[in-house]
Amino acid sequence: MARRASRAKGKPASRRIRILVTGGTFDKEYNEIRGELFFKQSHVAEMLALGRSKLEVTIQTLMMIDSLEMTDADRTRIVEACRRAREERIIITHGTDTMEITARTLAAALQGKTVILTGAMVPYKFGSSDGLFNLGSALAFVQTLPPGVYIAMNGRCFPANRVRKNRDAGIFEGDAHA
Amino acid sequence: MARRASRAKGKPASRRIRILVTGGTFDKEYNEIRGELFFKQSHVAEMLALGRSKLEVTIQTLMMIDSLEMTDADRTRIVEACRRAREERIIITHGTDTMEITARTLAAALQGKTVILTGAMVPYKFGSSDGLFNLGSALAFVQTLPPGVYIAMNGRCFPANRVRKNRDAGIFEGDAHA
Amino acid sequence: MARRASRAKGKPASRRIRILVTGGTFDKEYNEIRGELFFKQSHVAEMLALGRSKLEVTIQTLMMIDSLEMTDADRTRIVEACRRAREERIIITHGTDTMEITARTLAAALQGKTVILTGAMVPYKFGSSDGLFNLGSALAFVQTLPPGVYIAMNGRCFPANRVRKNRDAGIFEGDAHA
Amino acid sequence: MARRASRAKGKPASRRIRILVTGGTFDKEYNEIRGELFFKQSHVAEMLALGRSKLEVTIQTLMMIDSLEMTDADRTRIVEACRRAREERIIITHGTDTMEITARTLAAALQGKTVILTGAMVPYKFGSSDGLFNLGSALAFVQTLPPGVYIAMNGRCFPANRVRKNRDAGIFEGDAHA
Numbered sequence: 020m021a022r023r024a025s026r027a028k029g030k031p032a033s034r035r036i037r038i039l040v041t042g043g044t045f046d047k048e049y050n051e052i053r054g055e056l057f058f059k060q061s062h063v064a065e066m067l068a069l070g071r072s073k074l075e076v077t078i079q080t081l082m083m084i085d086s087l088e089m090t091d092a093d094r095t096r097i098v099e100a101c102r103r104a105r106e107e108r109i110i111i112t113h114g115t116d117t118m119e120i121t122a123r124t125l126a127a128a129l130q131g132k133t134v135i136l137t138g139a140m141v142p143y144k145f146g147s148s149d150g151l152f153n154l155g156s157a158l159a160f161v162q163t164l165p166p167g168v169y170i171a172m173n174g175r176c177f178p179a180n181r182v183r184k185n186r187d188a189g190i191f192e193g194d195a196h197a
Numbered sequence: 198m199a200r201r202a203s204r205a206k207g208k209p210a211s212r213r214i215r216i217l218v219t220g221g222t223f224d225k226e227y228n229e230i231r232g233e234l235f236f237k238q239s240h241v242a243e244m245l246a247l248g249r250s251k252l253e254v255t256i257q258t259l260m261m262i263d264s265l266e267m268t269d270a271d272r273t274r275i276v277e278a279c280r281r282a283r284e285e286r287i288i289i290t291h292g293t294d295t296m297e298i299t300a301r302t303l304a305a306a307l308q309g310k311t312v313i314l315t316g317a318m319v320p321y322k323f324g325s326s327d328g329l330f331n332l333g334s335a336l337a338f339v340q341t342l343p344p345g346v347y348i349a350m351n352g353r354c355f356p357a358n359r360v361r362k363n364r365d366a367g368i369f370e371g372d373a374h375a
Numbered sequence: 376m377a378r379r380a381s382r383a384k385g386k387p388a389s390r391r392i393r394i395l396v397t398g399g400t401f402d403k404e405y406n407e408i409r410g411e412l413f414f415k416q417s418h419v420a421e422m423l424a425l426g427r428s429k430l431e432v433t434i435q436t437l438m439m440i441d442s443l444e445m446t447d448a449d450r451t452r453i454v455e456a457c458r459r460a461r462e463e464r465i466i467i468t469h470g471t472d473t474m475e476i477t478a479r480t481l482a483a484a485l486q487g488k489t490v491i492l493t494g495a496m497v498p499y500k501f502g503s504s505d506g507l508f509n510l511g512s513a514l515a516f517v518q519t520l521p522p523g524v525y526i527a528m529n530g531r532c533f534p535a536n537r538v539r540k541n542r543d544a545g546i547f548e549g550d551a552h553a
Numbered sequence: 554m555a556r557r558a559s560r561a562k563g564k565p566a567s568r569r570i571r572i573l574v575t576g577g578t579f580d581k582e583y584n585e586i587r588g589e590l591f592f593k594q595s596h597v598a599e600m601l602a603l604g605r606s607k608l609e610v611t612i613q614t615l616m617m618i619d620s621l622e623m624t625d626a627d628r629t630r631i632v633e634a635c636r637r638a639r640e641e642r643i644i645i646t647h648g649t650d651t652m653e654i655t656a657r658t659l660a661a662a663l664q665g666k667t668v669i670l671t672g673a674m675v676p677y678k679f680g681s682s683d684g685l686f687n688l689g690s691a692l693a694f695v696q697t698l699p700p701g702v703y704i705a706m707n708g709r710c711f712p713a714n715r716v717r718k719n720r721d722a723g724i725f726e727g728d729a730h731a
Contacts, residue, residue: 034373044588051674052723054578054650056590070330071318072352073368116588140249140585145679152248155333158352162373163341174250174336189586190251195212195340222410229496230545232400232472234412294410318407323501367408390729426686427674428708429724496605508604511689514708518729519697530606530692546607551568551696 036076036161037106038063041097042083043114045150047142058083062143063112066154074158077106086114086121086138094121098128108161109134112154115184115191118170122179126168135161137171140189214254214339215284216241219275220261221292223328225320236261240321241290244332252336255284264292264299264316272299276306286339287312290332293362293369296348300357304346312346313339313354318367392432392517393462394419397453398439399470401506403498414439418499419468422510430514433462442470442477442494450477454484464517465490468510471540471547474526478535482524491517493527496545570610570695571640572597573631576617577648579684581676592617596677597646600688608692611640620648620655620672628655632662642695643668646688649718649725652704656713660702668702669695669710674723 040046040061047056063078081100082093101109113121115138122136137157139150157171168179172191182193218224218239225234241256259278260271279287291299293316300314315335317328335349346357350369360371396402396417403412419434437456438449457465469477471494478492493513495506513527524535528547538549574580574595581590597612615634616627635643647655649672656670671691673684691705702713706725716727 044585049675049679051578052721054590056588066330067352069325069327070352071327071350071368072330074352141583144681145583147247147678149247149249151329152244152250152333155330155352156337159334159337159349159354160341162354163338171337172249174245174248174252174333176337176340187586190249222407227497227501229400230543232412234410319405322503323405325500365408422686423708425681425683426708427683427706427724428686430708503603505603505605507685508600508606508689511686511708512693515690515693515705515710516697518710519694527693528605530601530604530608530689532693532696546605 034075034108035106036074036108036110036158037104038076038078038110038112039097039100039104040078040080040083041086041089041093041111041113043086043112043118043138044142045112045114045139046083048144049142056142061112062150063154066143066151070151070155072158084114086117089114089117089121094124097121098125101125101129101132101134104132107132107166110154110157110161111136113138115140115172115189118172118191119179119182119184122168122170122182126179129168131166133161133164133166134168135164135171135176136169212253212286213284214252214286214288214336215282216254216256216288216290217275217278217282218256218258218261219264219267219271219289219291221264221290221296221316222320223290223292223317224261226322227320234320239290240328241332244321244329248329248333250336254336262292264295267292267295267299272302275299276303279303279307279310279312282310285310285344288332288335288339289314291316293318293350293367296350296369297357297361300346300348300360304357307346309344311339311342311344313342313349314347315349390431390464391462392430392464392466392514393460394432394434394466394468395453395456395460396434396436396439397442397445397449397467397469399442399468399474399494400498401468401470401495402439404500405498412498417468418506419510422499422507426507426511428514440470442473445470445473445477450480453477454481457481457485457488457490460488463488463522466510466513466517467492469494471496471528471545474528474547475535475538475540478524478526478538482535485524487522489517489520489522490524491520491527491532492525568609568642569640570608570642570644570692571638572610572612573634573638573643573645574612574614574617575620575623575627575631575645575647577620577646577652577672578676579646579648579673580617582678583676590676595646596684597688600677600685604685604689606692618648620651623648623651623655628658631655632659635659635663635666635668638666641666641700644688644691644695645670647672649674649706649723652706652725653713653717656702656704656716660713663702665700667695667698667700669698669705670703671705 050057113136135157137153141148143150160176169176175195177193228235291314313335315331319326321328338354353373355371406413469492491513493509497504499506516532531551533549584591647670669691671687675682677684694710709729711727
């Protein structure tokens with residue numbers, strides 16, 4: 020009964036989307052005093068505003084790290100956050116270097132939710148970022164694909180166990196979803 | 198046999214995407230001599246490059262007009278272009294003012310193809326455009342939704358007969374796809 | 376005595392710069408609901424921040440209009456604002472279409488101050504504006520040129536009575552200052 | 554006679570400006586494959602085009618390095634390039650970390666020319682660069698200041714022997730020119 024009442028107030032849980040922020044190139048900024056790239060805070064809310072998004076989205080920052088520094092403990096935290104989320108539709112922003120490892124970890128540990136990992140090759144704050152394009156596609160894929168774990172990059176979407184990053188070309192390859 | 202051979206060389210026809218360009222705010226530019234907005238050429242190819250898209254896409258410019266000036270004859274040309282397209286997955290870039298009219302015209306005239314209309318509230322060439330976000334989401338929706346005609350704006354996707362533009366707020370409303 | 380006391384508090388009056396805002400392409404924005412260019416508020420403060428300017432500047436908005444609509448009464452207000460300013464160094468942001476008329480009006484009415492009119496061919500908020508470049512050059516010219524009225528555009532600076540806008544090319548021509 | 558003939562063809566030598574490129578943050582780019590900042594080629598020509606500059610400028614790339622790596626030999630090359638230049642007005646784009654050292658080296662070795670060193674705190678290719686503002690001001694200062702060596706940053710211009718970079722604040726301080 021409580022649940023039905025709760026649903027009556029808003030949209031059903033299945034429509035809501037949770038975005039888990041873990042850092043990655045997506046959110047890197049330029050420190051003009053030190054001349055280095057660093058993390059301050061996530062730009063996901065700003066990007067949703069730029070895209071005039073009207074989706075019901077909850078943003079949760081789990082960590083702000085380069086994915087080369089992501090540990091097993093960090094991945095466990097990501098799995099737990101996906102499990103605990105009320106939402107059945109989850110996007111994870113993530114560095115591209117180890118995105119496929121996190122995707123496989125999630126695929127092995129999680130069931131019944133649609134999880135899309137996405138990121139960017141160029142920081143959102145720099146002029147020529149692919150971040151807004153990727154976020155737009157990830158939000159569409161997360162609304163339409165059946166439960167499973169996927170990587171959305173380069174306009175395509177790959178199941179977690181059929182994708183790898185081509186490090187020389189900077190693109191993701193594998194069997195796209197369809 | 199010929200067809201099978203052809204398919205063996207590349208991806209099946211169902212994977213390819215056609216983008217039909219009709220103009221709209223998406224592609225407007227600023228004429229610095231006259232101080233007016235105008236159309237020159239489409240920015241869709243540039244946007245796909247910025248998004249590092251690796252999808253197989255054919256871009257076809259049908260017209261470059263403000264959608265307030267779109268006539269019945271123009272809409273007939275769009276329907277014909279969708280029919281003639283080898284692709285089963287089609288994106289149409291379109292001004293937002295009459296996007297819902299074109300969507301309904303297409304829905305009544307077309308079957309067996311997934312068609313997504315999208316556009317922008319701010320020109321791509323201006324700093325704060327939603328165009329790249331919308332293009333990213335449209336490309337994802339067109340790969341995943343069943344045949345039908347849809348409008349993808351604001352991160353959401355609406356069937357042609359259940360959507361209208363809220364002109365005061367500048368957003369699209371209706372029953373989202375799911 | 377009063378003057379010396381006043382100077383003791385800050386920098387001498389001759390170092391301070393006043394920026395008078397009148398509108399022009401510089402400050403135009405895109406209304407995404409109506410699809411039109413319009414004025415909201417000046418971007419000069421934002422531009423000074425972007426340029427990491429450390430100059431002592433006072434910004435005063437006189438009007439926000441297209442310079443084609445500027446009347447004799449408006450120009451009288453500009454002359455009066457220049458006269459009343461405590462500063463001997465003044466920049467006026469102005470639409471380019473009638474910039475030379477305002478410059479000549481000021482040259483005939485004002486003495487003992489260095490006044491630089493500047494503007495932009497493309498709004499600052501659009502991606503490809505010359506506004507930041509022009510503001511940077513205007514601030515340098517206003518610090519270094521002797522009293523007089525000048526137009527600073529295209530990296531050059533022209534005395535008020537030796538300049539005209541080439542409307543076909545969208546550039547200012549005449550005898551540069553040196 | 555030869556000189557007079559040469560002058561008859563174009564503008565006098567004193568009007569022409571030479572821009573010597575040495576690298577610095579100004580020209581750094583983001584390598585999206587390696588996730589690092591690097592140098593490719595100078596953006597000065599692109600910046601002059603964006604500023605709609607109509608000045609007669611010759612761009613000469615001397616080196617493309619971080620100014621922390623600049624050696625005495627590099628500084629000797631810069632002095633020589635200034636001496637050999639036909640132009641009496643020279644801008645040097647330079648990393649900000651050792652800009653004041655190069656400025657003093659030039660001031661001790663060079664006479665009769667107006668030399669302005671400028672740079673940026675944020676790369677031009679990133680969204681929030683001060684580069685275009687600084688280039689605009691440097692071009693104005695170089696046209697108006699008497700012979701000498703100066704640093705133009707933050708809208709201000711300092712003689713070589715009266716300036717230092719405040720590394721904590723990322724700004725230049727000293728006695729401005731006037």
